[in-house]
Amino acid sequence: MKVIWRQKRKRYDGYHFAKVSEDVYNPFSLLNTFAKLDFAHYRFSTGAPTSLAKALLNQNYEIRKFDDDVNISEDSLMDYCVENQNLISLPYQTGYLTIKSYDNVFDEYVLGFPNEEVKYGFLKELLPAKMKYPG
Numbered sequence: 001m002k003v004i005w006r007q008k009r010k011r012y013d014g015y016h017f018a019k020v021s022e023d024v025y026n027p028f029s030l031l032n033t034f035a036k037l038d039f040a041h042y043r044f045s046t047g048a049p050t051s052l053a054k055a056l057l058n059q060n061y062e063i064r065k066f067d068d069d070v071n072i073s074e075d076s077l078m079d080y081c082v083e084n085q086n087l088i089s090l091p092y093q094t095g096y097l098t099i100k101s102y103d104n105v106f107d108e109y110v111l112g113f114p115n116e117e118v119k120y121g122f123l124k125e126l127l128p129a130k131m132k133y134p135g
Contacts (some may be wrong), residue, residue, distance in 0.1 A: 011039055014114035016099040029117055044121035045088050053125070059085050064121065069100055069112040077109055096122050 008025075012033070015024040032042040047132040056063055072088045079089050088111065098114035112117035 007039060008033065011115055011117045013099060015095070016114075018099070019102040019104075019109075025062075026115070026117065039074050041117050041121050043117055044125060052090055052096065055090055056087060059087060063123070066091065066097065066113065068117070070097070071103075071108050071110055071111045074109065077111075091122075 009023075010029070011028045012029045013023045015026065017024070026043060030044040033039055054059075070088055072092075077089050077092060088097070092099075092111055096118055097114070098109040100110045100112045102109050113122065
């Protein structure tokens with residue numbers, strides 16, 4: 001039973017929306033897991049993040065950088081214009097990156113993938129598009 005709970009947490013947990021917060025699960029994926037009694041990548045079954053993909057591809061952003069934690073200032077985090085050159089805030093605003101920690105000395109957030117489901121889906125959906133349409 002512990003193995004199942006660890007797997008559930010690893011796949012669907014990890015969202016944070018404030019400097020200090022509890023982990024939040026993806027309810028859509030969690031409900032599908034319980035209904036189908038199967039671990040799968042449910043978030044991306046509803047479609048790829050096309051507006052995010054277009055923005056990243058149009059500005060030739062290196063998508064693999066999201067696999068490592070990225071730093072962003074508090075002001076930049078809330079700047080979610082697609083035309084903005086700082087494309088780190090857009091994946092945060094669309095739920096593909098989450099707050100991992102906050103550094104109050106530098107007034108900076110560390111962002112990263114919240115869980116395996118998002119990481120797998122994001123890289124699986126966007127890297128092939130990047131290779132197919134290099135910009």
